[in-house]
Amino acid sequence: MECDEWRIQALLVFVVVLFTVTLTAFFLPAISYSQLSSTQPSNNIANTKVVILSFDDNRKGDFTYAKPILDKYGFKATFFIICGKTTDKGAMNWQDIAAMQRDGMDIESHTMTHKHLNHLSASALNFEIAGSKQCLASHGYNVTSFAYPYDEGADNVTVVNTVAKNYELARSGSEPLMFLKCNGFKNHPQTDCRTYLPGGKLTYANKYAIRSLSFDRYEIKDLFNNSTIFSDFVKIVNSQIKYNNGGTINVVPLVTFHNVRPVNNVPYTTNVGVFDELMKYLHDNGFKVLSMNNLGYDAKNNAFYIKSVSD
Numbered sequence: 001m002e003c004d005e006w007r008i009q010a011l012l013v014f015v016v017v018l019f020t021v022t023l024t025a026f027f028l029p030a031i032s033y034s035q036l037s038s039t040q041p042s043n044n045i046a047n048t049k050v051v052i053l054s055f056d057d058n059r060k061g062d063f064t065y066a067k068p069i070l071d072k073y074g075f076k077a078t079f080f081i082i083c084g085k086t087t088d089k090g091a092m093n094w095q096d097i098a099a100m101q102r103d104g105m106d107i108e109s110h111t112m113t114h115k116h117l118n119h120l121s122a123s124a125l126n127f128e129i130a131g132s133k134q135c136l137a138s139h140g141y142n143v144t145s146f147a148y149p150y151d152e153g154a155d156n157v158t159v160v161n162t163v164a165k166n167y168e169l170a171r172s173g174s175e176p177l178m179f180l181k182c183n184g185f186k187n188h189p190q191t192d193c194r195t196y197l198p199g200g201k202l203t204y205a206n207k208y209a210i211r212s213l214s215f216d217r218y219e220i221k222d223l224f225n226n227s228t229i230f231s232d233f234v235k236i237v238n239s240q241i242k243y244n245n246g247g248t249i250n251v252v253p254l255v256t257f258h259n260v261r262p263v264n265n266v267p268y269t270t271n272v273g274v275f276d277e278l279m280k281y282l283h284d285n286g287f288k289v290l291s292m293n294n295l296g297y298d299a300k301n302n303a304f305y306i307k308s309v310s311d
């Protein structure tokens with residue numbers, strides 16, 4: 001009895017996934033990548049299905065398992081490096097990071113030692129934020145983006161001011177879609193992406209609070225069910241379509257991973273086979289995969305834009 005129920009459920013999941021994939025293939029045909037705008041700033045590029053991928057914490061699996069898959073599909077992603085943790089067990093080392101950059105990956109900063117930033121002394125905060133920029137510079141990486149550990153700090157004026165002195169952009173968490181004019185967050189109404197409100201209070205989304213979703217953390221709710229992880233990902237990356245009609249990019253899904261390895265049921269880890277399926281989906285359905293350095297900020301209009309990208 002239980003076995004039959006399980007079979008029916010598995011069949012149902014299969015049918016739903018098949019239906020979704022078929023529907024997507026027929027009604028959302030891939031658009032050519034070749035006609036990309038050369039004017040900046042502009043969000044009018046022919047392919048309006050985009051996604052920014054980033055990887056935090058320089059885990060070895062990102063080099064060993066994720067990179068070959070990204071390379072296979074010609075995707076470039078951002079890798080946020082903890083500069084003081086390149087010799088830890090299971091970490092990407094400087095050789096790996098150099099190979100990443102050589103093959104077109106974007107290398108950015110994720111602090112010196114991955115501390116919670118909200119309650120640090122001024123000097124400790126400076127060490128984590130400015131120190132990691134200097135540390136990466138000493139290894140030959142001129143970084144312009146920062147990612148907050150534990151998605152903490154983007155609502156803290158002291159932290160944000162230190163970030164602003166050292167970086168052009170910073171990424172935090174909690175949303176699958178980043179609105180380029182910062183005007184679509186239901187619980188956080190804004191009319192543009194200015195950093196401060198007139199009283200000096202921080203806004204929810206701005207150039208030091210670019211919103212992203214830690215996908216492998218979000219996956220934990222699915223109890224590592226691979227077909228649900230796949231369908232969640234498909235839902236997230238396609239949720240942009242209703243906003244990006246008419247050839248204009250108004251929203252970009254920013255999806256963050258941590259570790260990719262051939263293991264199952266490990267928090268903050270995506271199974272390598274599942275990761276390949278996710279990337280294959282993006283490839284087969286005409287998504288343009290971008291990194292953080294494709295994101296520009298137009299200070300005159302207080303809005304983000306997608307920088308012209310060449311194939």
Ligand SMILES: [Zn+2]
Pocket residue numbers: 056057110114148149150
């Ligand atoms: Zn992290």
